[in-house]
Amino acid sequence: MLQSLQLVQPTTVHEASQALADYGEKARIYAGGAELLLLLRNGMLQSEVLVDVKKIERLHRVALADGVLRVGACVTHHALASSELVREHAPALAYAESQVANIRVRNQGTLGGNLAFNDPHSDPGTVLLIHNASVLVGNDKDERRMALDDFFVDMYATALGPGDLLLEIEIPALPAGMTSAYQRLHRYQRPTLGVAVGARMSNEAVEDIRLAVGCVGPKALRLTELETKIIGTKPGDAKQIVAEAKEYLRDVLLPVDDLLGSEAYKLYMTGVMLGDTLEQTVQNGNI
């Protein structure tokens, strides 16, 4: 049973941050509630006050300016999956959003809630990393921008401090000519593995590449050393380099055994899916 809770509905970031300061440990930020209400209902989290951030209008905006897509933290997965703007600007993200859980969770859950919770078994963060996305974080005093990579600190841990709200996700376009893809492996609703690839070809060689992997270890990560090794190679050689990168993948991704797959399985499938997704991206463009 869910205990009775006080609901506070601020309409500005300042008010929300003030409410968090006033109620302190008793308060939690509440967006879609997909995650939060489950935790409260199951007694895994205690709270007396929910600070509902959905009345803050700027957290619902989706806008493209100067090649950067700005997505308010309270935009739902379903809205992103079905947005023409998102499909045009970041097709792999639109696809990843369409794969989140089921229509109920996609309608209820927000991108901001997903990133702020930082469950390792998530989809959108992995794709956002190949876009070099940043986030805008704010409180009643100021706002600050940080790379998503820095925002993701560890499993269920982010760079959000007390009184901070995640306000906006900033998604730059991929470099001109770069195509992208996201593929996930799942047995249940949450992904066991997510792989995002951005690739640009020139004279049949990989001119530029971005690789990100999620769900394997504590947080989604870019594979920058592997990217450097692949640049300048032919697709077949690139696939071979990925296949031989098992040690590197283990060292960087820090795979863990969990209910969604063993460490060995996740590591093995990372190599397979990275190679396949890379091959398909260079052959077929956006997939």
Ligand SMILES: Cc1cc2nc3c(=O)[nH]c(=O)nc-3n(C[C@H](O)[C@H](O)[C@H](O)COP(=O)(O)OP(=O)(O)OC[C@H]3O[C@@H](n4cnc5c(N)ncnc54)[C@H](O)[C@@H]3O)c2cc1C
């Ligand atoms: C059954 C199920 C299946 C799922 N499957 C998938 C899946 O396949 N792929 C996937 O990626 N995800 C999956 N999820 C996770 C889902 O995407 C998230 O639960 C959802 O996006 C969270 O958003 P929310 O708005 O509901 O957050 P809430 O539940 O409201 O909040 C989640 C956490 O984030 C904090 N928070 C929320 N908004 C902000 C903000 N603006 N600033 C700071 N902190 C904030 C809250 O305080 C809370 O700690 C699944 C969840 C469920 C319940």
